[in-house]
Amino acid sequence: MERPFLRRTCCQPANANIGAARASFFPSIGLTGSAGFASASLSDLFVTGSSGVWSFAPQVKLPIFQGGRLRSNLKLAESNRDIAVTRYEKAVQTAFREVADALVARATYTEQLHAQRALVKESDQAWNITKARYDHGVDSHFALLDAQRSLFEAQQNEILIHQQTLANLIDLYKVLGGGWQ
Numbered sequence: 001m002e003r004p005f006l007r008r009t010c011c012q013p014a015n016a017n018i019g020a021a022r023a024s025f026f027p028s029i030g031l032t033g034s035a036g037f038a039s040a041s042l043s044d045l046f047v048t049g050s051s052g053v054w055s056f057a058p059q060v061k062l063p064i065f066q067g068g069r070l071r072s073n074l075k076l077a078e079s080n081r082d083i084a085v086t087r088y089e090k091a092v093q094t095a096f097r098e099v100a101d102a103l104v105a106r107a108t109y110t111e112q113l114h115a116q117r118a119l120v121k122e123s124d125q126a127w128n129i130t131k132a133r134y135d136h137g138v139d140s141h142f143a144l145l146d147a148q149r150s151l152f153e154a155q156q157n158e159i160l161i162h163q164q165t166l167a168n169l170i171d172l173y174k175v176l177g178g179g180w181q
Helices: 003-008 011-022 066-133 143-174
Strands: 028-038 051-061
Touching: 066 143
Parallel strands: none
Antiparallel strands: 028 051
């Protein structure tokens, strides 16, 4: 399946390698030139007239007997590009999965926190009622201690869920690329 956008954005060095491998199939021409001054002796270089000297040396390089190596280099460059595209796609999929997981966890923790806060409120009311009943001699001290234990347990669970919610916010910030060090 051709993905031209991914091939353009994520793998520019790999695409450049493919272009270089394809270019090696064509002849290459190198030109070397130099210009300067020549003098019979070094002392006469600036005193007397000097003559101008130039040279030109063309070089042609033809890839005649290298067909198998050049084709292999091209296939290697294309394979490296395909590997880079696959790694990029995997990184994108992993990023989307991590963000989705963090968002789902955030929704779950938010629901749990609301439910736990409602339980703390109800446990507090139950403790107040049990304390009033204990003060009037209707309930035993054991019932008062049990209501207080239930209230403390609900408060402790609320703190734990709130801590998990904050940790989830940090994770969400991190997977969204929030400059986490």
